[in-house]
Amino acid sequence: MSSAEGTLAPAVLSANRISKSFGEIPVLFSIDFDIKPGEVHAIIGENGAGKSTLIKILSGIEQPTSGSITYDGETVTLPPDGKAEAMGIVLIHQELNLAEHLTASESIFLGREIKRFGFLDLGAMRSKAAELMDTLHVRVDPDDRINTLSVADKQMVEIAKAISRDARVLIMDEPTAVLSVAETQTLFEQIRRLTARGVAVIFISHKLDEIMELADRVTVLRDGQLIATVGTEALTPDSIAQMMVGRELSNLYPPKHEPDVDAPVVLGVRNLTAKGVRDISFDLKRGEILGFAGLIGSGRTAVAEAIVGLTHRTGGDITLDGKPVNFTQVAQSVDAGLAYMTKDRKGKGLLLNMGLRPNLTLLTLKKHIKGGFLDGASEDRALERAVRRFDIRARDASVAVGRLSGGNQQKLMLGKTMESEPEIVIMDEPTRGIDVGTKQQIYHIIAALAAEGKSIILISSEMQEVIGLSHRVVVMREGRLTGVLEGAEITEAEIMRYAAGIKQSGNDERISA
Amino acid sequence: MSVSAPDIPAKTKRGFRLDLKTVGPLLALALLVLLGISLNENFLSYNNLTNVLARSSFIGIIAIGATFVITAGGLDLSVGSMAAVIAGVMIMVMNWLIPTMGIGWGVVLAGMATGILLGGVAGTFNGMMITRGRIEAFIVTLGTMGIFRSLVTFLANGGTLSLNFQVADVYRPVYYDGLLGVPWPIIVFALVAIAGEITMRYTAFGRYCAAIGSNEQVARYSSINVDNVRLLTYILQGVLVGVAVLLYVPRLGSASSTTGVLWELEAIAGVIIGGTTLKGGYGRIWGTVVGVVILGLIGNILNLQNLISPYLNGAFQGVIIILAVMLQRGRKNA
Numbered sequence: 001m002s003s004a005e006g007t008l009a010p011a012v013l014s015a016n017r018i019s020k021s022f023g024e025i026p027v028l029f030s031i032d033f034d035i036k037p038g039e040v041h042a043i044i045g046e047n048g049a050g051k052s053t054l055i056k057i058l059s060g061i062e063q064p065t066s067g068s069i070t071y072d073g074e075t076v077t078l079p080p081d082g083k084a085e086a087m088g089i090v091l092i093h094q095e096l097n098l099a100e101h102l103t104a105s106e107s108i109f110l111g112r113e114i115k116r117f118g119f120l121d122l123g124a125m126r127s128k129a130a131e132l133m134d135t136l137h138v139r140v141d142p143d144d145r146i147n148t149l150s151v152a153d154k155q156m157v158e159i160a161k162a163i164s165r166d167a168r169v170l171i172m173d174e175p176t177a178v179l180s181v182a183e184t185q186t187l188f189e190q191i192r193r194l195t196a197r198g199v200a201v202i203f204i205s206h207k208l209d210e211i212m213e214l215a216d217r218v219t220v221l222r223d224g225q226l227i228a229t230v231g232t233e234a235l236t237p238d239s240i241a242q243m244m245v246g247r248e249l250s251n252l253y254p255p256k257h258e259p260d261v262d263a264p265v266v267l268g269v270r271n272l273t274a275k276g277v278r279d280i281s282f283d284l285k286r287g288e289i290l291g292f293a294g295l296i297g298s299g300r301t302a303v304a305e306a307i308v309g310l311t312h313r314t315g316g317d318i319t320l321d322g323k324p325v326n327f328t329q330v331a332q333s334v335d336a337g338l339a340y341m342t343k344d345r346k347g348k349g350l351l352l353n354m355g356l357r358p359n360l361t362l363l364t365l366k367k368h369i370k371g372g373f374l375d376g377a378s379e380d381r382a383l384e385r386a387v388r389r390f391d392i393r394a395r396d397a398s399v400a401v402g403r404l405s406g407g408n409q410q411k412l413m414l415g416k417t418m419e420s421e422p423e424i425v426i427m428d429e430p431t432r433g434i435d436v437g438t439k440q441q442i443y444h445i446i447a448a449l450a451a452e453g454k455s456i457i458l459i460s461s462e463m464q465e466v467i468g469l470s471h472r473v474v475v476m477r478e479g480r481l482t483g484v485l486e487g488a489e490i491t492e493a494e495i496m497r498y499a500a501g502i503k504q505s506g507n508d509e510r511i512s513a
Numbered sequence: 514m515s516v517s518a519p520d521i522p523a524k525t526k527r528g529f530r531l532d533l534k535t536v537g538p539l540l541a542l543a544l545l546v547l548l549g550i551s552l553n554e555n556f557l558s559y560n561n562l563t564n565v566l567a568r569s570s571f572i573g574i575i576a577i578g579a580t581f582v583i584t585a586g587g588l589d590l591s592v593g594s595m596a597a598v599i600a601g602v603m604i605m606v607m608n609w610l611i612p613t614m615g616i617g618w619g620v621v622l623a624g625m626a627t628g629i630l631l632g633g634v635a636g637t638f639n640g641m642m643i644t645r646g647r648i649e650a651f652i653v654t655l656g657t658m659g660i661f662r663s664l665v666t667f668l669a670n671g672g673t674l675s676l677n678f679q680v681a682d683v684y685r686p687v688y689y690d691g692l693l694g695v696p697w698p699i700i701v702f703a704l705v706a707i708a709g710e711i712t713m714r715y716t717a718f719g720r721y722c723a724a725i726g727s728n729e730q731v732a733r734y735s736s737i738n739v740d741n742v743r744l745l746t747y748i749l750q751g752v753l754v755g756v757a758v759l760l761y762v763p764r765l766g767s768a769s770s771t772t773g774v775l776w777e778l779e780a781i782a783g784v785i786i787g788g789t790t791l792k793g794g795y796g797r798i799w800g801t802v803v804g805v806v807i808l809g810l811i812g813n814i815l816n817l818q819n820l821i822s823p824y825l826n827g828a829f830q831g832v833i834i835i836l837a838v839m840l841q842r843g844r845k846n847a
Contacts, residue, residue, distance in 0.1 A: 348728075349731060351727040
């Protein structure tokens with residue numbers, strides 16, 4: 001909990017009975033919201049609840065249809081296109097808005113360059129930037145190019161930029177979605193430093209534990225309605241989740257069906273070495289959900305990409321049903337019944353400008369060719385099946401998938417992957433950035449697939465998810481496999497010990513367990 | 514993050530814009546035709562229309578190849594120079610074959626085969642440099658544009674390469690004659706357009722082109738052999754340049770360093786006016802056909818009236834290109 005002394009102060013920014021409609025469709029209904037100096041106010045809700053619209057209105061990017069915004073006690077109309085920044089309201093987008101080729105210092109002063117006699121005063125900007133980085137305790141050199149920085153450091157540059165603009169209200173859209181646990185903690189320290197200086201912070205997150213840790217107050221939105229604004233001390237993660245979905249989330253994770261003890265090994269990996277990973281060995285049994293836990297950057301995705309042939313494997317052996325395989329192209333692994341579902345659904349998973357159908361069938365287009373030509377009717381049937389099976393919701397099939405909610409995009413990607421009828425599926429972060437309700441659906445789909453006899457590798461940075469679904473858990477750290485856990489060992493604390501390098505097992509004696 | 518809510522207005526607006534985008538080029542074409550009719554009663558005459566269409570067919574056939582290249586996120590600036598060098602070599606080969614083969618269709622067919630083969634080779638070279646050499650398409654084809662242009666100048670020794678007079682007589686009908694009164698270039702253009710439209714819409718290759726142009730990473734992760742599909746678009750482009758040239762050579766019977774100058778820009782302009790996205794991901798062949806015809810009609814209409822100087826042809830074409838892209842901007846999404 002950060003500084004709570006601000007709670008008695010008057011609000012610095014407030015929204016009063018804000019409603020917003022796009023065309024004839026209302027998306028926000030008479031929302032009251034306020035933020036006080038030095039406070040952290042979290043906004044939470046399922047996808048489509050109106051969170052993004054609300055922060056866009058609070059930062060002036062969208063104008064409310066009715067209702068008013070009060071800033072410093074005065075009713076104002078916030079200028080659009082981020083010009084509210086000059087007034088001290090800064091929005092940090094989820095997809096950070098930094099020009100990749102500029103340096104940190106150039107980024108911080110972009111659009112407000114310090115000049116001397118009409119020319120850029122590079123020295124002054126550099127030293128000012130270094131000063132800002134120091135106050136934030138960030139180890140970023142002002143001359144570092146943005147594209148050489150980690151996501152966490154980029155975020156710090158954004159925050160430095162915000163501070164350099166004397167931000168009084170800092171709005172962050174899911175800042176921790178792409179951060180590791182350690183990076184999240186650093187971010188939270190920064191936020192606490194800012195609030196101690198009286199900056200008001202609004203942030204959106206899907207991670208309930210983070211909200212419990214950081215926020216002073218929580219506003220829950222559901223379907224564009226304000227459900228409640230409550231002090232965090234009066235809440236539990238369960239009660240927040242219930243307010244979000246409006247129903248009990250008793251069985252978020254389906255019951256585990258242990259695979260047969262003598263289920264055959266379908267995928268065997270021995271001493272796999274590729275870019276970023278070394279000496280990885282593990283077995284996957286039929287009907288098993290094998291969790292892959294570890295910090296972001298621990299090499300789990302690299303393992304998956306090396307197995308399916310997306311990246312080059314420099315060493316090690318892979319067997320499929322006991323037979324050695326060597327995939328150099330994704331098409332080969334797909335044909336062999338092994339599919340990989342990327343974690344980057346917007347960058348690598350879906351064609352955002354296209355409709356549902358071409359996206360669904362892209363991986364398996366060959367199945368829909370008749371006499372050399374595409375069979376649209378066959379594609380339509382596939383889409384119909386997938387929509388039913390995975391509960392994909394879209395206004396119509398021609399809507400560009402970039403316009404779907406994250407949850408529906410994820411379900412479409414799952415449908416696309418399953419179109420290849422794989423026996424083994426590697427799912428990389430299958431629930432990243434989607435709401436609780438959809439998560440639950442996906443968990444049940446994963447469990448059902450395993451019960452059908454499919455084998456699943458589940459890579460996830462949400463420890464609860466790995467624990468709730470997996471029969472066994474592989475833990476990775478810095479490109480190496482540090483442990484394989486099963487049964488009662490699968491606990492958050494135990495995984496963390498392996499992920500952080502406190503514990504390490506010689507993996508050879510455990511792989512066949 | 515909730516993306517669904519703000520999408521709703523885009524949807525309603527999109528319905529309107531999408532219509533404009535689909536019918537936009539057709540609307541422009543209709544306006545031009547009306548304008549043409551009002552300016553000169555001869556506009557709709559058989560002679561005038563076949564003349565315009567026949568002249569447009571070279572650019573049209575090349576532009577259909579360019580539609581695939583651009584849809585797959587590529588670009589080929591070399592097509593104009595490529596056309597010139599193919600025309601030059603075709604003429605040299607035919608002249609060289611006369612002593613052995615004599616005057617007749619044998620020589621002409623050999624010349625045609627040479628043209629198509631050369632186009633395929635040139636396209637393969639571009640495509641290999643881009644996909645295997647990992648050099649940007651703009652750079653590669655800017656380079657080959659210079660190379661091809663210089664080659665034809667060299668082969669013609671700075672002057673003009675002329676086809677043997679008698680062979681030219683045999684070859685002439687390929688441009689000037691036709692079937693049921695429709696000149697051959699128009700027939701070939703139509704056939705290429707129909708085949709192109711079918712390929713783009715109803716084959717895996719067409720779908721893969723759009724997928725690669727939309728997001729190369731997604732295509733790669735979807736088990737598409739990105740390099741091969743890309744390479745194929747450049748080969749197809751080269752072959753179609755060859756096809757265009759074998760219809761062009763009988764028109765003048767000669768080639769020089771000025772043959773095919775700026776054809777690459779006209780072809781790209783036709784593609785863009787037709788509604789294909791320059792950065793790739795979406796392409797339509799029928800649009801390209803309409804785009805090329807629009808460009809041809811502008812020149813024709815300027816020639817049929819005497820209020821505005823026909824020398825302003827390029828300026829009008831330029832305005833149309835900019836307008837077309839402005840009207841299509843509403844499509845930008847995601």
